[in-house]
Amino acid sequence: MAETADRVDLGGSLRALRRRADLSQRELADLAGVPQATLARIESGRSGDVRFRTVERLVRAAGGRVAIGIPGDQASDDRVPEVVPVPGVPHDGLRDEAGRRYPPHLDAWEVHGPRDWPGAWWAGWWNLPPQHWPRRLPAATYELSRERRDRRRWGERIRREVTVRRVTNDGLPGTCWRFVAELPDGRLVGELRAHERDPRLLYGDLIDAGEREIVLDGVLVAGPCRLLGIGQRLVAALTAEMERAGIRVAHAVADFGGVDLLLACGYRIEGRGHYAMRLDRAWLGAALLPGPAPLQP
Structure with missing residues (x-):
């Protein structure tokens, strides 16, 4: 975590670090040896004066590093390692019905229809008009399974890089x-x-x-x-x-x-009776082999 402006958004930086490390608030607090209530106040901006040691322990536990310097240090001294800013939380602007942020280490997204909500996987609503949906859809949802979350993020990285x-x-x-x-x-x-x-x-x-x-x-x-x-x-x-x-x-x-x-991709089915054909020489050879000889009395 590096200070790039007069004021650091400490809560936003910790949420971004937690997302990168895939840690819940309780998990990070346990790793840093800091009460979860303290971490919650920092992330929500309700803790005005935070001890430096507390910040350092939280940042290090999340895999980050606290850097202190003056403008120009990194440009003038090659021995100072570069500090890479942590990407922000993509869904940090989403709020639940109580006005709370969604957990930053999860993947949250807006729900526009049943297909956007994993909780509706069991319902055959897809072709029904909204007035006939048996349940009201949430404004947003998120993925709790770490395995599916990691697979989703891996897929997003592949899409970006390929x-x-x-x-x-x-x-x-x-x-x-x-x-x-x-x-x-x-x-x-x-x-x-x-x-x-x-x-x-x-x-x-x-x-x-x-x-x-x-x-x-x-x-x-x-x-x-x-x-x-x-x-x-x-x-x-x-x-x-x-x-x-x-x-x-x-x-x-x-x-x-x-x-x-x-x-x-814009192709259409012509309906001319095409068949997908296959030649399997191993199967053909087996079909032509003679059967077993009859048993002799």
Whole structure:
């Protein structure tokens, strides 16, 4: 925690540190050896004069550091380590019905409909008008499960950090298109492959010689990174590249979740009786093996 203005928002800084450390108010108070009531007064701004030792113990217990200096120290002396400001609590402005802040170490969000409220997972309200909802929705809600909370925050970090690009130097023919989704450290979390085809192979001379079409071969996203929008970003990158190349039509065969993905990206089901086909040579070989010889009397 560093002082960057004439007055430090001590309560806001402690809430931000607690969120970063994923600690409840009681957990931080126990770690620092400070009464929870004292911490609650500091965070709410009701404690006007706080002892420096109390602040130091709370900050250190939350994984932070108290820094004291004069303007220019960090710029003029390379030996002084840089102090990184703690990101604030995203939902610090939300209040419950009693006007209280939601716990900063949790993830709170506004509730606009039943889908925003995990407490309504059991209710089939989704298509009902509000006047027929059996319960009134809260203004906001939060996630209590640490496991789901960590997974949600991890997913948000992946969304922020992942980048999508077209690979052009992998030795593939120019008619083969490859897009990858990767993290800053180079880890691959998604891939899309497609190829161009000449529609005259299907329709003969009825199609202009300059026409080209794209066939989407497949979209793959690493299991833990699914449902984070990476597949849609890969398909969007393909669509943008098609526009630059002047290609208007793309074809795909999809099943299971791939159908929903492509529908969300603007594709439509043509209903021409396409089938997803598979050749499994191991299965074929097993089917052709002779059965066991009959038992001899």
